Every structure is written in C-alpha cells, then in structure tokens.
Amino acid sequence: MNIPANRLDRGFYQYQDEFEAKALEVLRSGWYVLGKEVAEFEKEFAAYCGAKYCVGLASGLDALWIAFRVLGIGEGDEVIVQGNTYIASVMGITINGATPVFVEPDAFYNIDVTKIEEKITERTKAILVVHLYGQASNMTEIMRLAEKYNLRVVEDCAQSHGAKWNGQMTGTFGDVGCFSFYPSKNLGAFGDGGAVVINDEVLDKKFRVFRNYGSEKRYHNMIIGANSRLDEMQAALLRVRLAHLDEINAERADIAAAYTAAINNEKVLLPQIRTGASSVFHQYVVRTDDRDKFMNYLQDRGIGTIIHYPIPPHLAEAYQYLGYEKGAYPITEAYADTVLSLPMYTGMTQEEIKYVIDVINEYK
Numbered sequence: 540m541n542i543p544a545n546r547l548d549r550g551f552y553q554y555q556d557e558f559e560a561k562a563l564e565v566l567r568s569g570w571y572v573l574g575k576e577v578a579e580f581e582k583e584f585a586a587y588c589g590a591k592y593c594v595g596l597a598s599g600l601d602a603l604w605i606a607f608r609v610l611g612i613g614e615g616d617e618v619i620v621q622g623n624t625y626i627a628s629v630m631g632i633t634i635n636g637a638t639p640v641f642v643e644p645d646a647f648y649n650i651d652v653t654k655i656e657e658k659i660t661e662r663t664k665a666i667l668v669v670h671l672y673g674q675a676s677n678m679t680e681i682m683r684l685a686e687k688y689n690l691r692v693v694e695d696c697a698q699s700h701g702a703k704w705n706g707q708m709t710g711t712f713g714d715v716g717c718f719s720f721y722p723s724k725n726l727g728a729f730g731d732g733g734a735v736v737i738n739d740e741v742l743d744k745k746f747r748v749f750r751n752y753g754s755e756k757r758y759h760n761m762i763i764g765a766n767s768r769l770d771e772m773q774a775a776l777l778r779v780r781l782a783h784l785d786e787i788n789a790e791r792a793d794i795a796a797a798y799t800a801a802i803n804n805e806k807v808l809l810p811q812i813r814t815g816a817s818s819v820f821h822q823y824v825v826r827t828d829d830r831d832k833f834m835n836y837l838q839d840r841g842i843g844t845i846i847h848y849p850i851p852p853h854l855a856e857a858y859q860y861l862g863y864e865k866g867a868y869p870i871t872e873a874y875a876d877t878v879l880s881l882p883m884y885t886g887m888t889q890e891e892i893k894y895v896i897d898v899i900n901e902y903k
C-alpha cells in the first residue's frame with residue numbers, strides 16, 4: 540500500500556461538486572478581488588470562531604506580521620514565543636524588527652506556561668501563542684500572565700481552526716487570532732490565504748486599511764500599508780470548506796482516535812491532550828529515539844511521514860544574528876530530533892488507517 544503523509548486531492552473530491560460549482564460562479568462573476576465572497580466569508584468565519592470581526596488577508600504569515608504591526612510592536616520590543624514552532628510564527632515578529640524570546644514547550648508541544656514569567660522583561664510587549672499541531676494551549680494561564688504584566692496576546696491559529704480551550708475557540712482569547720488557509724491546513728484554500736479574527740472595532744478597521752495599501756477610500760492613503768487581500772476565488776472556496784469544517788475536524792479526530800487506541804509500540808510515544816483542551820489534529824505527532832530508522836522503515840513499507848519541524852527557529856540560518864547555539868533550548872531541540880507526523884488527511888480509508896497501525900506495531 541502507498542500512503543503519503545498528506546493527500547489534498549482526497550479533500551477536494553469529498554466536496555468536488557460544491558467546489559466546482561462555486562469556482563465557476565466566481566469565474567463568471569467578473570469580480571475577483573474584495574467582493575461579496577470575501578465579505579461573506581469574513582462574516583461566516585467570525586461567527587464560526589465566535590469573534591466579532593474577521594479580516595481576510597493573503598496568508599498566515601501576513602496575518603502574523605500585520606498583527607504585530609497594527610499593535611505597534613517593533614524595534615526594541617520583545618515578544619515571547621515557544622521555541623518549537625514553525626518559522627513563520629517567528630518571522631511575524633522579526634519582520635517588524637521586534638525580538639523573539641523563546642520559551643521551551645511542554646509535554647503537549649505547546650508553550651510551557653510555567654516558564655513564561657522568567658522571560659518577561661521591561662521590553663516584553665506580547666506573548667505569541669501557537670496552538671501547535673491543532674491543540675489549544677492553556678489560555679487561562681496565558682491570559683492571567685498577560686493581564687498581570689499588561690502584555691498583548693496574539694494567537695497563531697494556523698493549525699487550530701476549530702480547536703477550543705474550555706469550550707472557547709482558539710483565536711478569541713487574545714487581541715488577535717491569526718489564521719492560515721494554506722492548502723494543507725484544516726481549513727485549506729486552493730492557494731494561499733489567511734485571516735485575523737478580532738473583537739475590537741478599531742483593530743478591525745486598522746487591518747482593513749492596512750491590507751489595502753493603507754486606504755479605506757480609493758486613492759486616499761492614510762498609512763503605508765500592504766497588498767494583502769484574500770481573493771474572491773479563495774474566499775468562495777473557503778466558504779464551501781468552512782460549511783464542512785466540523786465534519787472535517789471530526790474525521791481527523793476519528794483517525795487520531797484510531798491511532799491512539801491501536802498503536803501499541805514501546806518505541807513510539809503517542810500525543811496527549813491536555814485536560815480542558817481540544818485538538819483538531821492538524822498533525823498527529825509521535826516521537827521515537829531513532830527517528831531516521833523509524834522513518835525509513837515506514838517509507839520502505841509505503842508510508843510517508845513528515846517532520847514538523849527538523850530545525851527549531853533559534854537554530855535557523857536566518858536567526859543566527861540572535862546568537863543562539865545548539866543546547867540553548869534542550870527540550871525544543873530534543874523534540875526537533877525526535878518528532879514525526881503520521882499520515883493524516885480527510886478521505887483516509889479504514890484500510891489505510893489499519894495498515895499504518897499494523898506496520899507501526901510491527902516496528903522493532
């Protein structure tokens with residue numbers, strides 16, 4: 540059997556008729572940028588998240604850097620972020636000239652909230668929370684710290700569409716919730732896309748102005764902005780997918796539950812969910828000591844896997860200027876050396892799931 544780590548075609552074929560009808564509708568409409576599809580998607584996604592506003596943007600990275608820009612966080616400021624995140628989280632901070640201050644992750648791969656306080660200085664302006672792999676972080680503790688030290692909170696929800704902490708959607712706790720609609724995300728477009736959700740009217744307006752060359756009224760540019768617009772085609776196709784998102788997340792949860800119930804190999808450490816958190820299983824991440832061996836073993840049997848992520852941001856070439864050496868963040872680095880994401884996609888068959896489980900159980 541051949542099972543790649545991800546199969547985006549399956550997700551398309553599940554709702555093929557709806558996607559194709561919607562795409563034709565947009566093609567024939569004669570309106571392709573900032574029209575009714577974006578406006579409707581923004582309303583629907585804000586409602587889905589339980590937020591007041593949503594602003595569609597061109598990517599998840601844009602959502603992050605524009606968030607720090609409109610919050611006025613830049614040169615001379617520090618932002619706390621977990622060490623084991625995707626590089627884009629960190630770029631969202633550094634594009635603005637601010638400095639990332641890394642904190643080690645906990646056993647759930649999210650920021651270790653017991654290690655935040657020791658990193659707070661008089662320069663700290665915000666905490667960037669990443670709901671990594673789809674699991675909600677401990678937002679109660681993060682919001683308590685943010686209040687105590689008067690910090691902004693930005694949530695990187697690029698992997699957590701629909702995940703909740705104590706019943707409340709990720710993205711709605713802090714000042715800004717940043718989403719990516721990159722095709723492989725749980726709510727994926729057919730190209731790049733992103734959005735922010737906010738509850739503050741002033742911030743909502745700032746994002747709207749910023750994404751469109753800093754103008755609200757054409758040719759009246761109030762600030763130096765960007766061109767970061769979700770386009771009509773992506774918004775329209777996202778509306779189709781959003782209507783099925785709970786179904787999509789439920790299917791991923793079923794696959795995860797099947798893995799967790801049946802994978803039984805002392806060499807393979809399975810993911811855990813924190814009490815109070817839900818996960819939408821953007822990834823199902825296991826750990827093994829000899830990862831290369833495990834990965835090759837699976838590959839030889841037709842099972843694709845991906846490492847999320849092999850090089851932690853503090854050791855990336857781009858961030859050499861921060862001056863970190865190997866050993867600076869031992870837990871982050873140990874995770875980078877041992878994590879592996881198993882196949883996880885909607886449309887995965889029972890046969891495929893069982894095959895992955897059987898092959899892993901036979902690993903020695």
Ligand SMILES: *Cc1c(COP(=O)(O)O)cnc(C)c1O
Binds near residue numbers: 598697721
């Ligand atoms: C995908 C991702 C991003 C970036 O989103 P893009 O739309 O690809 O720019 C940011 N943070 C995390 C955690 C991600 O997984």
